[in-house]
Amino acid sequence: MKQLLWWQKGMVGFVFGVLAFLYLPIVVLVVFSFNDSKVTSFPLAGFTWHWYQAVFANTQMLTALKNSLIVALCATGLTLTIGTLAALVLDRHEFPGKGLFRNAILLPLSLPGLVTGIAMLNFYKQIGIPQSLTAVVIGHATALLGVVVSQVMARLAKTDHRQLEASADLGAGPVETFFRITLPSIRPAILGAGLLSFTLSFDEIPVTYFLTGRDITLPIYIYSTLRRGITPEINAIGSMIVLVSLLLIILSVGLLRDRK
Amino acid sequence: MSSRPIVTLDGVTKSFGSFKALHETSFSIGEGEFVTLLGPSGCGKTTTLRLIGGFELPTSGKIGIAGQDVTQNPPYRRPVNTVFQDYALFPHMTVAENVAYGLTVRGSTVARSDIPGQVAEVLDMVGLSQMGGKRPGALSGGQKQRVAMARALIRKPRVLLLDEPLSALDVKLREVMQVELKRLHRELGITFLMVTHDQTEALALSNRIVVMEAGRIRQIGTPNDLYDRPFSPYVADFIGATNLIEARYLGREAEFDVIALPGGAHLRRKAAGNGGFHPGSTVLIGIRPEHLRPAGGENLLQGRVVDTLFHGDSIRLEFLPDGANQPAFAQLARGASLGAEDLMPGQPIRFAVAPEDVMLFAKVAA
Numbered sequence: 247m248k249q250l251l252w253w254q255k256g257m258v259g260f261v262f263g264v265l266a267f268l269y270l271p272i273v274v275l276v277v278f279s280f281n282d283s284k285v286t287s288f289p290l291a292g293f294t295w296h297w298y299q300a301v302f303a304n305t306q307m308l309t310a311l312k313n314s315l316i317v318a319l320c321a322t323g324l325t326l327t328i329g330t331l332a333a334l335v336l337d338r339h340e341f342p343g344k345g346l347f348r349n350a351i352l353l354p355l356s357l358p359g360l361v362t363g364i365a366m367l368n369f370y371k372q373i374g375i376p377q378s379l380t381a382v383v384i385g386h387a388t389a390l391l392g393v394v395v396s397q398v399m400a401r402l403a404k405t406d407h408r409q410l411e412a413s414a415d416l417g418a419g420p421v422e423t424f425f426r427i428t429l430p431s432i433r434p435a436i437l438g439a440g441l442l443s444f445t446l447s448f449d450e451i452p453v454t455y456f457l458t459g460r461d462i463t464l465p466i467y468i469y470s471t472l473r474r475g476i477t478p479e480i481n482a483i484g485s486m487i488v489l490v491s492l493l494l495i496i497l498s499v500g501l502l503r504d505r506k
Numbered sequence: 507m508s509s510r511p512i513v514t515l516d517g518v519t520k521s522f523g524s525f526k527a528l529h530e531t532s533f534s535i536g537e538g539e540f541v542t543l544l545g546p547s548g549c550g551k552t553t554t555l556r557l558i559g560g561f562e563l564p565t566s567g568k569i570g571i572a573g574q575d576v577t578q579n580p581p582y583r584r585p586v587n588t589v590f591q592d593y594a595l596f597p598h599m600t601v602a603e604n605v606a607y608g609l610t611v612r613g614s615t616v617a618r619s620d621i622p623g624q625v626a627e628v629l630d631m632v633g634l635s636q637m638g639g640k641r642p643g644a645l646s647g648g649q650k651q652r653v654a655m656a657r658a659l660i661r662k663p664r665v666l667l668l669d670e671p672l673s674a675l676d677v678k679l680r681e682v683m684q685v686e687l688k689r690l691h692r693e694l695g696i697t698f699l700m701v702t703h704d705q706t707e708a709l710a711l712s713n714r715i716v717v718m719e720a721g722r723i724r725q726i727g728t729p730n731d732l733y734d735r736p737f738s739p740y741v742a743d744f745i746g747a748t749n750l751i752e753a754r755y756l757g758r759e760a761e762f763d764v765i766a767l768p769g770g771a772h773l774r775r776k777a778a779g780n781g782g783f784h785p786g787s788t789v790l791i792g793i794r795p796e797h798l799r800p801a802g803g804e805n806l807l808q809g810r811v812v813d814t815l816f817h818g819d820s821i822r823l824e825f826l827p828d829g830a831n832q833p834a835f836a837q838l839a840r841g842a843s844l845g846a847e848d849l850m851p852g853q854p855i856r857f858a859v860a861p862e863d864v865m866l867f868a869k870v871a872a
Contacts, residue, residue: 408594411561414581415588416608416661426607430598 272488279481286476297482304479310467311483317379317463318448321386326440328387329394330432336395337402348399352392359452362389367456377459385457386447393446394439401435402428441498445491511570512537512697513558513665518567520553527553529721530567535665535714540691540698542708544744545718551701552669554718558699559667560584572664582611587658588667592674593650595642601653602638605629608661628656631690648679652686659694668700672707684710705745709733717741735778739790739867748792749834751827752869757785762861765791767807769828774805775864783868792865795822798836798857800844808856809834814849825855 250258278286282294301307336348354362366385367377375381409431413423451465458466468480511534520528528550535541543551556562557569560581569577576584587608595604606625609616616624629635632652642650651671658666671687672680688711691698702708708715709729717724717732717740725732725741736742739750753773756764762774763783773791783789798807809827823836836857838844848855 406592406594408590408592409596411559411581412588412590412594412596412657413607414561415559415586416657417582417611417613418607419580419582419612422612427596 275481276485278478279485297478300479301482307467310462310464313379313461314448314464317382318444320383321447322440322443324387325390325394325443326436329391330398330436333395333398333402337399351395354389355392363453363456377457379461381457382454385453390443390446393443397435397439398432401432405431437498437501441494510537512572514570516568518564518569520557520562521565526721531723533726535697535699538695538697539713540711542712542715543701543718544705544708544715546703549718550721551718555667555669555701559586559588585664586667587661587663589654589658589671591670593654595650595653597642601640604653605656605660624660628660632656647675651683665697665699670701687711717744739792742792742865746794748794750790750792751830753789753791755783755785755787755789763866768830774861775866776861788869790867790869793859795835795837797859797863801858803858805859805861806856807859811849811851811853811855813851
């Protein structure tokens with residue numbers, strides 16, 4: 247490799263510094279989850295599984311985790327179904343107001359969750375949706391539509407429409423063409439948008455906070471227990487989430503690489 | 507057309523918004539024919555093909571295929587299959603899966619167990635028996651072309667529609683595939699309807715050619731008909747090259763039309779059929795470059811040499827006919843009776859033209 251100049255070395259160093267600043271906190275979190283001490287501070291006091299056992303004994307936390315998973319799964323499923331259909335319609339048909347619709351569907355993403363949350367709370371009350379996990383699912387699914395629609399549309403724009411004609415030409419009706427030609431071609435986009443939606447929904451606080459009733463989700467639970475300081479239990483569940491996220495990322499990269 | 511019609515268009519038109527892509531068009535194609543729709547881009551040839559394939563529905567008129575009115579039928583309810591211009595292969599399937607697609611669709615009457623055998627047979631027919639396991643992305647242009655053919659042919663269509671099938675290939679490969687197309691047409695006995703803008707391709711492959719321009723059919727005929735008896739300067743110039751020279755019609759003398767060339771000389775043309783030209787009217791005469799023989803005698807076209815281009819087996823001679831404002835071309839066999847000094851720019855030159863090789867058209871105001 248070519249010898250780097252002093253300022254180039256400096257820039258490489260800067261990049262590594264930024265990376266360290268990003269990932270060091272996560273490393274510290276994982277380390278403290280195995281630390282045999284009630285306080286989250288150095289020096290370390292020895293290895294323990296205790297905090298993980300505590301997580302699995304804490305029914306409140308487990309319920310919150312379960313709620314979060316249910317909300318994220320349902321919201322992702324709902325938003326993927328509606329978003330994919332919307333993208334297909336936007337891609338295939340011309341109608342007045344199409345441009346407006348395409349931009350408007352991205353708006354909830356860029357609005358602060360606080361605003362979206364209050365707005366939805368008001369509106370849902372008017373139309374009779376009570377504060378509940380169902381309301382949270384509907385709220386998340388709506389706000390996340392932009393992610394799915396934009397991803398799937400970008401993918402559809404890249405696929406050759408002649409393939410759909412070829413499929414019809416070879417005797418396949420519209421439904422069969424969708425499942426055998428369109429779906430395989432947009433699968434990576436759906437998978438990617440799904441993973442992103444799941445993550446965004448899983449750790450969402452403001453909208454959830456306004457729309458949920460008595461049920462709480464994991465981020466809200468953690469937020470509320472923080473008033474008593476960071477407990478090693480939170481480090482433990484945090485570490486588990488990091489692990490699961492990592493597995494999901496590896497899985498999705500593997501799935502996407504196989505196509506093409 | 508000798509056999510019974512398999513495709514009939516009856517007063518078909520197609521508009522996209524205010525643009526009329528196809529004016530009222532009627533023609534039919536006989537069973538087993540190889541017909542070409544020929545014309546420049548935007549002439550309506552691809553629209554016509556897409557109307558027959560069912561990818562567009564006509565604004566008015568009726569389309570029949572194999573004795574059935576299919577005007578409103580979607581593509582999957584028509585006994586035709588298409589080879590698309592960019593092949594439109596399915597990238598997520600192997601070659602064999604692509605080819606098998608038309609047999610695996612719902613409603614296919616072919617038994618699952620028969621599919622591999624038929625796929626192998628069709629792949630063998632197009633010379634790709636070793637390629638079944640590959641993805642389209644790993645194939646060359648010519649191979650993709652063959653897969654597209656195999657995929658369409660496995661459905662045993664009554665008519666095979668080909669949309670500029672060879673336009674994406676380089677010249678050498680195109681010639682190979684032309685021979686291949688002709689062989690498949692002969693062996694399968696299926697009707698072929700091909701769209702192309704390449705007149706040599708159309709002349710080489712078709713039984714009949716439909717020449718189109720600006721959404722209208724200009725002339726339908728065998729390659730020989732179109733070459734020897736074009737109805738219009740447009741067809742004359744599109745099928746092969748033609749020198750078009752503006753002239754004045756003088757009248758008929760026995761079996762000849764007499765035309766005054768711009769330089770004043772008279773030219774005789776063997777009168778054919780209708781005539782219908784008024785003495786004194788402005789006309790266009792057409793003479794093919796290969797029909798100009800450098801010689802003296804009767805029926806002469808005279809001018810001055812502008813330039814010569816060496817073409818290997820022949821010489822292309824550019825000359826300005828006396829009194830004309832546009833140059834004309836002659837194609838001369840190599841070693842013709844002309845010396846190097848005769849071909850110097852500015853030299854006078856004269857060509858004898860047989861009266862039956864002169865084409866005569868009414869001058870249409872542009």
